Amino acid sequence: MKIYILSAEANLYSTRRLVEAATLRGHQAQVVNHTKCHVMMEQGKPQIIYQGAALERPDAIIPRIGASVTFFGTAVVRQFEMLKVLTANSSQGILQSRDKLRTMQLLSRVGLAIPKTVFAKFPKDKEVDDLIKRIGGTPVVIKLLEGTQGLGVMLAETPQAAKSTIEAFSGLKANILIQEFIKEAGGADIRAFVVGGEVVGAMRRQGKEGEFRSNLHRGGKSTVLELSQEEKMAAVGAARAVGLSVAGVDMLPSARGPLILEVNSSPGLEGIEGATQKDIAGKIIEFLELSLKKPKNV
Template sequence: MKLAILSRNGSLYSTRRLVEAARARGHSVRVLDPLRCYMRIAPGGFAMHYKGRPVSGYDAVIPRIGTSITRYGTAVLRQFELMGSYSPNPSDAILRARDKLRTHQILAAQGIDLPTTVFGDNPDDTQDLLSLLGPPPHVIKLTEGTQGAGVMLAEKASASRAVVEALRGLYANFVVQEFVAEAGGSDLRCLVVGDRVVAAMRRQAPEGEFRSNLHRGGQASAAEASPEERAVAVRSARALGLGVAGVDLVASARGPLVLEVNSTPGLEGVEGACGVDVAGAIIDYVAEKAKKNQ
């Protein structure tokens, strides 16, 4: 298999592990900075150049596209798709997953449970909007935030209104959600590859923090996802069209709830905590799918 990995930095853990896993299996692999890819678009004539040279003939492309370059990165990925390359996470699926509001709408339409979420635009509707959600605490999230950034907890109704008004003043896009207190600052990251969960880790928020993200000081440990949790994680990834995803679940009185679906999950935390060759599982999955795509 001739494989490209779209990544700004080939030395990043996740990118490096994918390269190692691909080469260990005898595949040809190259890391391409998506910002150095440029395209020719014409009917029947899609072409790509990279640093002055033509790029073509890749059986598969694995996107490791950061949020800061979502628009250009997905355009590059789409060009590869139009040129016949397979991707486990197509460009449109990444765009769906990057928008929290859109993700929640898609999952809810599929009957997948998640924290109750409200969204509105007009300041005159703030009071009624929050009444649709119920009493605080409320979690307020920027719709394109990542790694816990742009996630705030408002413990009083007045605080919720103040944060909502401040974000509207900044023309930010956000949603407001119920706070799942029984989770105790813990969530479960399920690494989905194809139709199975290949690894799962429990993340626990540090003292005085409600966000369990590892970038926020959360502690990770290996976990065994229940059959229900595995089913919810796989259904969530499939609903968004993702072949590889990190699905974050939180335990609640009504069962597992989906917090987020990440189209570019980091591998360092989950491989370190679980001792599982997640990169290898991804490469095996991509190779199998790319072969069928030929």
């Protein structure tokens, strides 16, 4: 099988592990920098130009699209889809997961548990007071719609702090979500790694002291975790709702069960493989193998 790993950084841990896992299973793996691709369209002949030549059609691709190039990256993935190439994640799934509002709407629609969340266009002081009451009072979490790795996520301890933060973002014309704060989570969350409708690994991430965000990029620590059946079902359901076959699903433990926070289309492999000591990259390659073997009408 010929596999392209769409990644702007060939030396990243996740990219290297995917190449290694594919090679160990006897496949030909090539890193293609999607930001350097040119999408060529003409009648009945979609092409992708890379390094001065038309890319040979692969059997499958694994998109590792950074948030800052979502629009262009998904255009490249879509071009491969036009060529009927198997993709670990669809362009539509990637786009939906990158939009935090769309993700919350999809999860809510299928009945999955999420923190109470409000989206409003530049609310005024009195409106902010009402919205805060509707999600249970302060503290509240305020999120930029397209933040990643804990960036663009703030905790407002008081109504006045929330108003000041929202006013600042309104001045920048930035879209935000206002979300209830789950105190009992204690600065910890759960990352479940889903591949092909199955949880293949999970870890508990604990934020450093004084930090409510648990992201490893923010100094959080990870430990292996065995999920309950309820948590597994929530993670698999979340990935399915957003349209991803490969996903990192972030959940908060709460008094009312696991609450879905986010669904990531390009989850990092270093933290989950380090915590679980599992070959997660190999699971992704195995998923592609099985998908290619399925009859086309299945």
